[in-house]
Amino acid sequence: MKKSFLLGISFLFILSFGLMAQEQVERWNRVELSYQTAFKGNGHQDVAFKAIFVHADTTLTISGFYDGNQTFKLRFMPTRLGIWKYTTQSNVPGLAKKTGTMECIAPSHENHGMVRTNSSVHFTYADGKTYYPFGTTAYAWNHMGAELQQLTLKSLQKSRFNKIRMCVFPKNYDLVKEEPILYPFVLQETKRDAQGNEVKVWDYNQFNPAFFHQLEKQIDALQSLGIEADLILFHPYDKGRWGFDAMPREVNIRYIQYLLARISSFRNVWWSMANEWDYVKSKTIADWDELTRTVVNADPYRHLCSIHGATATYYDYWKPEFSHVSIQDESPVQSPNSAAMLRNVYHKPVVLDEVGYEGNLKSRWGRYSPETMTHLIWNGVIGGTYVTHGESFMFKDHRDTIFWAKGGRFIGESWKRVGFLRQLLEEGPGPLNLSDVSRDNITSSGGKGNYLVYFGKQIQEYWMFNLPINNGAFGKLTAGTRFRVDIIDTYGMTIQTLPEIFETGKENDYRFFDKDFKKIRLPEKPYLALRIREIR
Known part of the structure; x- marks a missing residue:
């Protein structure tokens, strides 16, 4: 032994x-x-x-x-x-x-354990350290060649992403057609169908350990970079090429049990039951419920678990098997209020894992500008939720290395701004929540005396200093509180500290203005924010 x-x-x-x-x-x-x-x-x-x-x-x-x-x-x-x-x-x-x-x-300094929710609307590591999920997407990077896999890891190392969405099974899609080197099952035979197409026949009774060795190697590589592997267990992007989207029920269950026996001891894994579950036509909601219970029962550590649907397709995320909400919908991040409302409905952490991608594709979901991608992520964070990044640039054809599909290099600009936002949050006192939910859609706070005000696309010359009297669970603001203000260019990634000190005057209709009604001169550009911190 x-x-x-x-x-x-x-x-x-x-x-x-x-x-x-x-x-x-x-x-x-x-x-x-x-x-x-x-x-x-x-x-x-x-x-x-x-x-x-x-x-x-x-x-x-x-x-x-x-x-x-x-x-x-x-x-x-x-x-x-x-x-x-x-x-x-x-x-x-x-x-x-x-x-x-x-x-x-006792764990070493870098080892914070698994990510958990602890019945909260935000995430923490097992040791209590706050975890802010700033993720990206590279569905099939683990099925590309070794050189591209290493390039992907180097790109991630240069970024500030701490989560990545990736598929266990290979992907057959218009923008990713590469044949993987390894498969999860032993190949039994290759034959031709009536149209002359090659068909692989798998021995579903025999897993291929080499396939899982490769997956495990990359999960460990991600852990060394401080990145959580959000593993997508099933997806519809097969369309008969390999048949992994339409395996028999008993094979699906054996696959889950084998996978979890191998990798549930990896502290940096999450379970995503599916990407666009409603497009997997071979499975019903009852099937998904059974498979989800299978995952939870096979995991002695209870890693995070959710399921992802097509645009605006919401599963029953109240079910106890789901630790958080994982959705595809850009509507909730058109404003911080909408994002906050979604979280307040489910009372669980919300990750908008697909709101669209920065890129130049013909499809509308794949041609966001970097400013738009960054803006949507800010809206989600101000509303107390989290938004997953992705980029999809294609300059020739599907053989291009599109990060969203295959990994490789980051070509866009929003990934840098995501790192800047993560730094801002980690420098703050805690996760954000709208200070006066449903009444104020630009002011958020992570603690007493700390605020972020985000103006989004709005361009204005001046802003009169004012804050809501309410501040969620952190108590009400009072008159005579003094503040210092930073102007943040969320896209330019600059921070300008103002010399003036602002002090709240008398309460006026649930708000406090500066006692002298001071205004702040703003650069006349969009995507500005203010960091307002109490002077103690």
């Missing part, structure tokens, strides 16, 4: 009295136990293999998986500090009654 302790794991050797070494692993890091043994039948279906991990106050059941070459593996992510003991169970003698212990130690 071989044990590998991955990602920053150390060992403590106890030398006295002949005791064995006590293995140590950081909290939320991954432990892999590997066993080689002879068995009869199909290692993917005929072998039952799991382990019970026991802590003083927690017990987790971890499913094992067959990795080919008579090798079975278990992967475990400790969630509690202290000693963990494990015992394996199997119908194969060579895998049963294996025991061991490990000590979970």
Whole structure:
């Protein structure tokens, strides 16, 4: 039996009295136990293999998986500090009654654990650090060649994105036609249909470990960059080319269970049940409900889980299996109020994972200007939600490296502005919420005495200093409060601190103006914001 302790794991050797070494692993890091043994039948279906991990106050059941070459593996992510003991169970003698212990130690500075919602409308890491999802989209980057995959990772490293939407299965679409090198199942045969087209026939009883090795390698690479992998488990962009969008029910369930046995111990994964679920004609809502329950039941750590539909197609996101809302709809980010209303309906974090893309495509969803893409993201954030970026530039034909589909280099401009916005939020006291919801559609706050005012497309010469008396959960503003103001050019990415000090006067119809009714001279351009911070 071989044990590998991955990602920053150390060992403590106890030398006295002949005791064995006590293995140590950081909290939320991954432990892999590997066993080689002879068995009869199909290692993917005929072998039952799991382990019970026991802590003083927690017990987790971890499913094992067959990795080919008579090798079975278990992967475990400790969630509690202290000693963990494990015992394996199997119908194969060579895998049963294996025991061991490990000590979970405090995580390193960069290790914040999984992202969670904690019954909030925002996200945090497991250690309590606020997580602001500033994601991008590269659906099939993991199915491109090694050179393009490395280029994608280098581009992500230069950006400030901390989430990426990506597909497990390969994609067959007008703008991405490349044949993948690896497939999730073993190829049984290749034949021709009546029209002479090549048809691949899969052995759905045999997973291809090499396919999953590649996926795991890239998830780990993303983790090293601080990026969450929002994995799309199913999608409709197959159209009979491989048949992965129309597999039998029992194959879908086995696929989910195998995938989660392999990667639920990776702390930087999210589950997206589907992209445009309503376009997958082989599945009903009842099917999606069953598959979602399968994911949740197979995940001992309860990673984030949602489902994504076509434009303005909303699933029943109130269901307890869904940790957050993932939607395709540009309407809610036409103003911060609309975004805030959507969040207040679901009482869960809202990620508008597709509002359109910066690019030059003929399709209207793929030809936003960089200013528009940036503006929609700002609207969503001011409203207390989050918006996923993407870009889709094509200069010749579908063989172009379009980041939205294949990864590669960022060609547009909005990705830089997303990084600037993320920096602003992370410098603030906390996630944003409209200060006076439904009454004020430009003023948001992340804490007492801290405001962001976003003017959007509006161009004006002056703005009279004023703030709402209400500030959500942070209490009401009072007279005599002093503030300093920064003018932010959200597209130019500049911050100008004004020398004047502003002080609230008497309350006037639920608002406070400066006691001397001071005005702020604004640059006459769109996409400006003000950062207003109390002087204490």
